[in-house]
Amino acid sequence: MSGFITILLIILVFIIIYQIGKAGEYAAVLREEEKSKAAVNRTIAWLLVAFFVLGLYGIWKCNQLFDGKLLPPSASEQGVNYDSMFNATLLVTGIVFFATQAVLFWFAFRYQSTEKRTAFYYPHNNKLEIIWTTVPAIAMAALVAIGLRNWLNVTSEAPKNANVIEIVGKQFNWIVRYPGKDGVLGKRDFRKINDANNILGLDWNDKDNMDDIISQNGEMHLVVNKPVKLIIGSRDVIHDVGLPHFRMKMDAVPGIVTTMWFTPRFTTTQMKEMTKNQDFVYEISCDQMCGKGHYSMRGTVIVETQAEYDAWLAKQQSYYASNNAPAAPAAPAADSTLKTQKTDTAKAVTMK
Amino acid sequence: MSTVIIDGPNVTQGIPTEVGHHHDHEHHEQHFIWKYIFSQDHKIIGRQFLITGIIWAIIGALFSVFFRLQLGFPDQTFPIMEKFLGDWAKGGKLTPEFYYGLVTMHGTILVFFVLTAGLSGTFANILIPLQVGARDMASPFMNMLSYWFFFAASIFMFVSLFVQTGPASGGWTTYPPLSALKEASMGSGIGMDLWLISMSLFVVSSLLGGLNYVATILNMRTKGMTMTRLPLTIWALFFTAVLGILSFPVLFSGFVLLIFDRNFGTSFYLSEIFIGGKALPHIGGSPILYQHLFWFLGHPEVYIIMLPGMGMASEVLSNHSRKPIFGYFAMIISLVGITVLAFLVWAHHMFVTGMSPFLGSIFVLLTLLIAVPSAVKVFNWLTTMWRGNIRFTVPMMFAIGFVSMFISGGLTGIFLGNSALDIHLHDTYFVIAHFHIVMGVSAFMGMFAGIYHWFPKMFGRFMNNTLGYVHFFITFAGAYLIFWPMHYEGIAGMPRRYYDYSAWESYKQFISMNGFISIVAIIVFFAQLLFVYNFFASIWRGRKVTVPNPWGSPTLEWTTPIKPGHGNWEGEIPEVYRWPYDYKDDGNGGDFIAQTTPLRPGEESH
Numbered sequence: 001m002s003g004f005i006t007i008l009l010i011i012l013v014f015i016i017i018y019q020i021g022k023a024g025e026y027a028a029v030l031r032e033e034e035k036s037k038a039a040v041n042r043t044i045a046w047l048l049v050a051f052f053v054l055g056l057y058g059i060w061k062c063n064q065l066f067d068g069k070l071l072p073p074s075a076s077e078q079g080v081n082y083d084s085m086f087n088a089t090l091l092v093t094g095i096v097f098f099a100t101q102a103v104l105f106w107f108a109f110r111y112q113s114t115e116k117r118t119a120f121y122y123p124h125n126n127k128l129e130i131i132w133t134t135v136p137a138i139a140m141a142a143l144v145a146i147g148l149r150n151w152l153n154v155t156s157e158a159p160k161n162a163n164v165i166e167i168v169g170k171q172f173n174w175i176v177r178y179p180g181k182d183g184v185l186g187k188r189d190f191r192k193i194n195d196a197n198n199i200l201g202l203d204w205n206d207k208d209n210m211d212d213i214i215s216q217n218g219e220m221h222l223v224v225n226k227p228v229k230l231i232i233g234s235r236d237v238i239h240d241v242g243l244p245h246f247r248m249k250m251d252a253v254p255g256i257v258t259t260m261w262f263t264p265r266f267t268t269t270q271m272k273e274m275t276k277n278q279d280f281v282y283e284i285s286c287d288q289m290c291g292k293g294h295y296s297m298r299g300t301v302i303v304e305t306q307a308e309y310d311a312w313l314a315k316q317q318s319y320y321a322s323n324n325a326p327a328a329p330a331a332p333a334a335d336s337t338l339k340t341q342k343t344d345t346a347k348a349v350t351m352k
Numbered sequence: 353m354s355t356v357i358i359d360g361p362n363v364t365q366g367i368p369t370e371v372g373h374h375h376d377h378e379h380h381e382q383h384f385i386w387k388y389i390f391s392q393d394h395k396i397i398g399r400q401f402l403i404t405g406i407i408w409a410i411i412g413a414l415f416s417v418f419f420r421l422q423l424g425f426p427d428q429t430f431p432i433m434e435k436f437l438g439d440w441a442k443g444g445k446l447t448p449e450f451y452y453g454l455v456t457m458h459g460t461i462l463v464f465f466v467l468t469a470g471l472s473g474t475f476a477n478i479l480i481p482l483q484v485g486a487r488d489m490a491s492p493f494m495n496m497l498s499y500w501f502f503f504a505a506s507i508f509m510f511v512s513l514f515v516q517t518g519p520a521s522g523g524w525t526t527y528p529p530l531s532a533l534k535e536a537s538m539g540s541g542i543g544m545d546l547w548l549i550s551m552s553l554f555v556v557s558s559l560l561g562g563l564n565y566v567a568t569i570l571n572m573r574t575k576g577m578t579m580t581r582l583p584l585t586i587w588a589l590f591f592t593a594v595l596g597i598l599s600f601p602v603l604f605s606g607f608v609l610l611i612f613d614r615n616f617g618t619s620f621y622l623s624e625i626f627i628g629g630k631a632l633p634h635i636g637g638s639p640i641l642y643q644h645l646f647w648f649l650g651h652p653e654v655y656i657i658m659l660p661g662m663g664m665a666s667e668v669l670s671n672h673s674r675k676p677i678f679g680y681f682a683m684i685i686s687l688v689g690i691t692v693l694a695f696l697v698w699a700h701h702m703f704v705t706g707m708s709p710f711l712g713s714i715f716v717l718l719t720l721l722i723a724v725p726s727a728v729k730v731f732n733w734l735t736t737m738w739r740g741n742i743r744f745t746v747p748m749m750f751a752i753g754f755v756s757m758f759i760s761g762g763l764t765g766i767f768l769g770n771s772a773l774d775i776h777l778h779d780t781y782f783v784i785a786h787f788h789i790v791m792g793v794s795a796f797m798g799m800f801a802g803i804y805h806w807f808p809k810m811f812g813r814f815m816n817n818t819l820g821y822v823h824f825f826i827t828f829a830g831a832y833l834i835f836w837p838m839h840y841e842g843i844a845g846m847p848r849r850y851y852d853y854s855a856w857e858s859y860k861q862f863i864s865m866n867g868f869i870s871i872v873a874i875i876v877f878f879a880q881l882l883f884v885y886n887f888f889a890s891i892w893r894g895r896k897v898t899v900p901n902p903w904g905s906p907t908l909e910w911t912t913p914i915k916p917g918h919g920n921w922e923g924e925i926p927e928v929y930r931w932p933y934d935y936k937d938d939g940n941g942g943d944f945i946a947q948t949t950p951l952r953p954g955e956e957s958h
Contacts, residue, residue: 014885021818044744066840093763107737119674120739121936129682136727140720150772155709190624191631236627237530244845247776251705255623258706287779289523291537292448295850
């Protein structure tokens, strides 16, 4: 009922505004139309100027509001190029933005209709048109050149010494697999997946799988200043490994293996100091719509020194061992402890 | 008739109208149903598209208000939402499933039903025969079918909002496997089937319309109306139709394969999937194939949305600056450039799908090339205003707003088209800000310019100016206030299509900004209702048009009677002698020469 009254009220307000607007126009007509029209035209011209000035103030204010809330410097070496390229593009487009908007509002104000003015018949000028075809073309060529250099750099083959880590998306969390001591990720097959004791479908006939370590809490450990190559996959729908602090992103597509590599520059601890935020954490966001829990598909990255990494790794049990080691009944227990580590709230209701 | 003249903004063309005269020519009165419902008159069909589009726009915008409430105030409840949405918003809080349903429907409705059917359906229908000098479309019957297929598509889409498992909820792009598997999401159930049926009907509607538009423009121009004497609106609508004809069938094929995968066990898009506790039998398909098929339409679709606005803004800017459009031929060539390139850039939506880096490079190059014709258009619009005699009528305000928004949104495209930057910005709020400004707000500005400008032709009355100005300034300012801050959020990596950011250390600091954006969005929504009210009230109550050519425009549509009947002109269709932008001294104190005026002795045609 209250909703109905609200709607009625809104309609009533519209009727009143409309009638006032209409009365205003008739009044203007009665009071010499030409004069009132000229007055409206002048008012609008000034309003446009006011809009432009307020707009500039708004941009400045917006910059202030966001100052310090954006991302810290790139946490990966590849992202450093992104940052500088972003700034270059921002400079070029920024100049064009302010110049063209200023011209637009200036022309509107300067050439507003007056009694004396007659428009200048000026249908074309080939020289001008050639200039403003070639100048943007050259600017674009420069941006393409910078862009392609960085693009080919980012998408190049990972260095031989890179750590290899697999990250697999599923509704709605990330599973991370480390190759273990042999440095090789074993084969896996989606038909062997079993949520109880083989969440990635590892093929136990493949010896390389025996020492592979799987972390189900979406936590990925990386070594600072050491390139890492991510092998990306998905169990169900398309996800996307988004690493905003590293300026990296790659889709996780079922049936297709994608990869990306980068070199972390700062440990998590260093980043906490740089951002003066003790809660700072590198986050993995899912950047491809994947269902109702999409927004909660969160993972984290912990970048640490080689020593810290080795110490952490030494404590990890291989997935095979934790699921099959002493006796078969141990498997559900191991699974339940892992489950408690999961942080996502939406998970409880998923996969029904 | 001539006593109480409340003229349009231009009074130089004070020819009294011949009321009563045109009744003689009309054949017997048609029945209401054939005249207004199953009409074959292009002007009625155009108005049908427009009004259906307006209704959809209200629904689509209302959805955005609902999900903006969730985004802006994730920890609050809004009991009023429960009134509208029932169990989908129990206790006044949206469920995640329905949040994604709303987002998906908002995109589908606005992109296809409003800015494709509602925009080019309206103006192609109303303007093409009137501006090329034809009595109707090449096939009025097909034209009618085009509307009724759209209507059927609308019914299916509308019904899908009410099914138990909710409407499609995989985003307007409906990528499989999410959209293909019922286990993956509630919205992938019957809601998705209805979505696919609706969109397939929509493609049929679009093709029937598009073929008609092209045929009419190529074959039915009046005597003297060479292609180079066509107004830029017609050129723009022509290329819009060409884009649709060549790309919608590809989308359709993509949909057919998706229907097969959903219902008949094929594996076009599916491979190696474990979902709902079991491994599916599909092997060998590729979800990326769907993305290629989708974006082969999806990108031209952006220009299907943009081009009509470009054409109308060109017309309106020129008319209300009392100056010819600057660089008529450059404008046409840039339209050609945009149309051709529109087909060659689709994969820039897929830079992070793991595509071949070499292929990615090609798409970067072609994508940034599109900036060149776009820049030419902007500079030409600016030069059109230079040394003009600008009347700030409501359509002119929206045309200026169009140019401003097109610049802002176009420039951010340069970031996203460059794959090395897209890696970080992909699927963040930067993308949301970019495309909402350029193909959302800017396209709407072009559409509003067109509605306010041609409303006198459509209904024989003016819309209220005061309300128009209020509508313009709230929309213009509101659009910048909503979308400008989103760029920053996107630069900070904030992903799109999230229901709640509270749990994210990297994004939770933006919640108050999201609240601000939501408040502005709601204000802008009500400003649009003001427009809707103005539109419908003015149909019956607006100030009457008393002269045939209220804006002082040289183009043909203003040579028809104030309220043209089916067939548009009484007697002969006028002959055309000059280009549509002859804004120069006509020798009698007027500041333009109509296209129907023969060249004066010694005068050179443009």
